Amino acid sequence: MRSCGMASLKRLEELVFDNTYARLPGAFYARVEPTPLPNPHLVSFNPDAAALIDLDPDEATRPEFAGVFGGNLLIPGSEPVAMIYSGHQFGLFAGRLGDGRALLLGEIRNARGDKWDLHLKGAGQTPFSRDGDGRAVLRSTIREYLCGEAMHGLGIPTTRALCVVAGDEAVLRERPEPGAMLLRMAPTHVRFGSFQTFFSWRQPDQVQRLADYVIEQHYPHLERTTDAYARLFQEVALRTARLIARWQAVGWAHGVMNSDNMSIVGLTLDYGPYGFLDAYDPYFICNHSDHHGRYAFRNQPDIGYFNLRCLGQALSSLVTPEQEQEVLAAYETECAQQYLDLMRAKLGLREAKPDDATLAEDLLSLMAASRADYTIFFRALGGFASGPEARNHALRDCFLDRDGFDRWAARYKDRLRAEGSGDAERKERMHRVNPKYVLRNYLAQAAIEKAHRKDYTEIDRLRQLLAHPFDEQPEMESYAAPPPDWAKTISVSCSS
């Protein structure tokens, strides 16, 4: 054990497990051990996530480290389980799903008392694998590893990622690809779909047992309150509303918002064919299997509503129809309100005025018509000059309809003047909410292609860059560029 500041840093064997989920009745999981990856080696390690569980970062240099997170060795105290869940996939109830290729290795309690699931994705077949091989490919583990950390850097609730381990095993997708495992972390991996299983099996006692567990572990302030289950539903809905509002404001699409991919604690979960917007396009579809655009960018708030209805149905033995309707209405109000607040901040507005929503919407319409780059434009808008004579040429040149921009800019100037906004002070504020760097697909793709040649340096570079997406990082300027032409055709499949 090493000491560092207040917390003592632990070796792998010293991690303190408190496996609350594995202590639930057996109906909630299946006990399964990982299927080892042959010759595991470390692809990337994230010291920021290690700090969350008080793990000594030097542990990553031990040969056993890749063994543990490549499924070859179990740390003492670990009790691996595959969690059971169901879900609505693309609008239809899909029956029992469950962790078909991931295992909850156990839960670590850190010195501050916080608890973190260690969840190993790609760990081999489970009773829930159906026809799947239980594996994950290096490409998809890198994408999940990087995006979890990028979202965290942006201040968006998300699963975190400790490491990626690859091994000498080819995994067959459209073609053979290197197999890998991702160790991800979250306060819990319980999903909306976890409740749906027991509702669909007509087992209200198990629904209640799971709700009690979630309250005890993650919403303890609701214990012994009246209407605890309705309040739980309400808090889940509000967290989901705030989460999705943040996705919309930062310009990020999840891609597979099935109810089994919705976290019960309101964090971004299960990164698949996600995408950040390049050119602003409300109809952006990042998942090339989503032929009807169900999960298109602009639909995400409505899909959140749909998924909450699925959760509400699963909780119907605990929550009255009136309570359910109230919660769903609260979700809609909260999501819209949070989104408006976030857009105000992106525009550098301090006060709330009745026309703000229209001001934001009109800008977005102009951006859509000109396919202006979402991240680059909002970052540049921080430099808007509000003086009466200022023409803001660089911003204006982002638009095909320059007169349209001029008309919008005149309204924006009036609005800024009305609240006595100073250009320098506003720019500083806007730069704290409009990121300079986001994980564009082409950046992830470059890291993946290098990794396929066993060069893992780009993964680390991106991880460090994206941990501070609001800071100017002059030596990394090229990472803030719009996608090159070759990257505009990257399509991300669901296969992972």
Ligand code: AMP
């Ligand atoms: P996902 O699309 O990753 O959210 O997964 C949906 C369901 O399919 C979950 O039950 C997964 O565990 C399962 N699944 C996805 N890929 C595989 C695989 N390669 N092997 C086994 N199960 C899988």
Ligand code: MG
């Ligand atoms: Mg999933």
